[in-house]
Structure formats: C-alpha cells, structure tokens
Amino acid sequence: MPLHVPPAPAPALRSVLAALGSPTAVREARTPALRSAPGPLTPELPLPLHVLDGITSGGRTARSRLAGWRFLISDRDHPVAAADTRLTPDGWTFSHFFEGPYIASTQRALRQAELLATPFQPRLLSVPELYMLTLWLHGDTGADGASGAPAPHDLLVPLAPAPPGICSHRPRRVSELLPVLTLRLAPAPLLGQPA
Template sequence: MPLHVPPAPAPALRSVLAALGSPTAVREARTPSLRNAQGPVSPELPLPVHVLDRITPLDVPPRTRLAGWRFLIRSGDRAVAAGDTMLTPDGWAFSHFFEGPYVAATERALRQAETIPRHYQPRLLSVPELYMLTLWLHGDTGADGGEGTLQPSDLLVPLAPAPPGIAAHLPHRAADLLPVLTHRLAPVPLLGSPA
C-alpha cells in the first residue's frame, strides 16, 4: 500500500474511543448510520485536517494550519460516519460525529490513492472559501502529519461534492490546482456605469 497514514496523537484517538463508548454521545449524534450500526464500530484511518487559511497570490507559498484529526468510523466493511477531534488549551478533545457525502468520498479517494504507484502521506485539506474538501497526498511520507507545507508536487483530490467547475476525484498537482482556486476567488471587477 503506497499510503503512509500518519499516527494520530494518542489523546485524540482516546477521545474518539471514549465518545464511541458513551451511549449518550452516540445517541445524541446526528448520525443515524452510527446509531443504527450493527456490531462493533471502530475509529480507523486517522487523517490530519488542515485548513488552507487563504488563497494566496501565486508567488507566495500557501499557508495551512492543523485544525484537527478525523477518524473514519468503520462498521463491518465500510465507513458509516466520521469522528472529529480538535485541539483545546487542555489538549486533544472529541469534537463531533458526522455522516454525509464526505465520508464516502474520503473512503473512495483513499482507495483511489492506493493505486497510485508513488508513496504518499494522506491528509485532508479544507478550503473554507470554496466550501471544498480535498484529500491531500503529501509527498514527504515521514513528515509529522500535523505539520508541513503544501508542496507544488503534492496531489490534491477534490472530494464530492466539489465546487462547480472542479471535477471531484480527479487528482491534481497542487501547483496546477491552486491557480484555479486563486482564479475562482479573485474579486470580480465592477463595471463602471455607462457614460
């Protein structure tokens, strides 16, 4: 398998395990598939979730920051939900469970990435300005998953649903996709009033 999944911080994993073990946390989660899961559920494939703080001009390296760790919650042979953690002043804490299209899209993108012959470290990259989530395939497999810079040669795989005009599940080099995102977010000049 060419994917090198980085280890999640132990407190982040413990917080998700504790939430999964809490009938109250599971019952109050707005995830019917998690509440209705038959048999045991387990958190797997921890992925650091980075946020692209803002789209920068092409000559400035993009800035990302770690926002949390996401665990796919597996029941049987598929992911039925995800559990997010966040960093608090007291350390890593459980944030929430959720389900929806990004869970299946993440699983699909990871399977797709396993067929790429090059080795990568999988991460998630959120682009809030476009309501977009991508699988970030980082070329430095030995890097700390919570740190690192988006490199031009890294691959970004937009997850479905992707913004209009951006194909979901099609891998792009970061150097190729970031200019498209920059263009999408450029302010539209206002036309002057007719003379």
C-alpha cells in the first residue's frame, strides 16, 4: 500500500535547497558522506519530526509536538545524509545536515511500511528521554502532518539503534509500545524497599 507522505512547507524545502546549494554549508557540515557524494544531491521524503514529551508512569497521556521537518538527502543511488529544518519566528529555516545509522534505518522502515496492507501517513517520532527515534505510521492519511498525537491504533517502528530491550524494525501499535516506554522510564525502586 503506498504511503501518503504529507507535503512539507515550501519554505522548509527552499531552505534545504539553499543549504545544498551553499558550498559553505555543505563543506562545514559534519557529514563526510555528504561532502564526498558525487551528486547531484536531492532532498526527498520530507517527514514531519515530532517529539514525544511527558511519558510518565503516572498515567498521564504523553504529548507530541512538531519539532521540524526532516528531508533525506540522496545522491543518484541512495540517501547519504539528512537535513533538518525548524520553525523560527521568521518562518521555516534550515537547521543542520547529519548522517549516521538513522538514515539507512529510516529508509528500511519506509520500505517495510510500503508492504503493509493498510495505508498510513509516515512521520518521525522522537523520544528524547530514551534516545529513541521511531517511524510513526499515522492512520489518518489526510491529516495535517504537522499536528496531532499518536493514536492507540497507529504503528510505531523503532529505528536502529533502538534502546536495549526494544526490537528495532518491529512495528507495534502505540497502545502496545507506549506502556513499554513508560516502564523503561519509571524510576527503579531503592534497594530494600518494596517495588
């Protein structure tokens, strides 16, 4: 089933294109793969990047907020880096280029998602408290990609590297994975005290 990728804000895309066209921005980026790519470099698959805040064991519902848009930067063959944009008081602006394992892991998770029978809107969901990034497959394909919270029936695909005890690239419903994350963040009982 094809994924329904939400359109990125035009100013976010323009800021990434401007950064790619700037020899200084590319040269100063800490991304050897980006600097050595033969080109041409193209921003692809813009995904809204949301951050999940407030995961607690107290039963309070976690909140998500839009942190920016992430573009995979591809040369002729495959993604070599990514570019993040962020919203400022003056509008969308380029933030930084980066590379690392999440590039290939994102691409792999997107390929997995395309094989699912249900249509989804892909997003990224970061869980900073666990140093975790997931591909968030939102069930409402017509929703505004910049808003909303993970619904219980949405799928989360933890990207590699995932935190210990969480299997990367195994899609799980939000209703199944969120309690696991809550347990991971619960403070451990002190020795000698009942749990």
